[in-house]
Amino acid sequence: MSLDIYFFKNGFDIQKNRANMADTYTKLQAIKEELEQLEDDFEEAQLSSLNITHNLNNMAKAVGLYEVLWKPEEIGINTAFQMIIPLEKGIEELVANPDKYKVFNPPNGYGNYEDFVSFCRSILHNCREYPNAVIEVSA
The missing domain is CATH 1.10.287 (Helix Hairpins)
Incomplete structure (x- = not known):
């Protein structure tokens, strides 16, 4: 005391x-x-949360998925269901032409083509599993 x-x-x-x-x-x-x-x-x-480096944004732009993934609200995407078709098309294009997109691998080594394809597939899986989920993006 x-x-x-x-x-x-x-x-x-x-x-x-x-x-x-x-x-x-x-x-x-x-x-x-x-x-x-x-x-x-x-x-x-929260049903799911996925993350990818912003270093892959140029690859996303090249394949037409930048707005879908980084800025969905700007193109009217609010729910997971709305992402399914663009993701399917983007993944199909990525897989069909890997060399075209591997040139966008960041020079610092943080992220690569394989990471981006895997990320897109995971997003697509979640969209199919939770089609009515509301999408929120933080970039």
Whole structure:
């Protein structure tokens, strides 16, 4: 056990300040609980999440999938179902002409043709599994 002695400026209302801090702390705890619930709801609603390096955006542009994957809302894609046909066509083109797209492999080595094809196939799989899912992109 120890003894603490505090010195405050003259005129400082210690009791009022302590009461305000206690009240604010109670509000903070309520906000933390609300935030935890919102995070839980977000995680529960999320069906899947996939990630690919932005270094492959030129490959995506070349095959016509940049807007589909990076900016779907700009071309009216809001649900997974709407991505299926463009992805099928893009994957078909990628697989049919690998050398045409391998030239877009980034020089820094982060990401490559194989990664992009695999990513597109995973996205297509999710679109088929969750066709009514709402799409959100963060680039």
